[in-house]
Amino acid sequence: MSSDKQAQTVKKHKLNFAFREKLGTFAEGFRHNYCYQCGACVADCPASNYSKEFNPRLIILKALLGFEDELIKPDSEIWSCTNCYTCSERCPQDVRPVDVIIALKNMCYSEGKAPELIGHISDTVLVTGVTTKITSLSERRRQELGLPPIKGYPVDEIKKIIEAD
Ligand code: SF4
């Protein structure tokens, strides 16, 4: 979407305070309230550099205005965020945009609006303790690179933590 079109969409939108309140019930889902839209979070964002459609400043603005239909859906732009935390290091307001994005992702999941793949990843964590299965190929590559073998993860402890939430 061009910035002119985005500006038009923002102008026509009625503030959705109910969405803001709902987002605030998720961990760190209130931090966007401190954003003053400086854009410092965008410059070094790898997802923004990869795709012009992705913009953490704009996601925070949409959260502030309550663009629930755009943010909370399986093909929402939020899923392009890599959780690298660069934006959090850049933000002068300590908004921690990635934490707001994670809160948005959690809202998607709790409302059954996350991409199907996310459910598979959660299942993998419950069984293996990590998000990606360790295969013989990854072990072989580690050996080639002179890295030590991956030790087992405390799956039972991870399960306990997840179930306690
Ligand atoms: S850097 Fe922080 S204050 Fe600036 S636009 Fe991004 S989230 Fe908002």
Ligand code: SF4
């Ligand atoms: S955490 Fe997400 S939004 Fe922040 S810099 Fe990394 S990819 Fe961009």
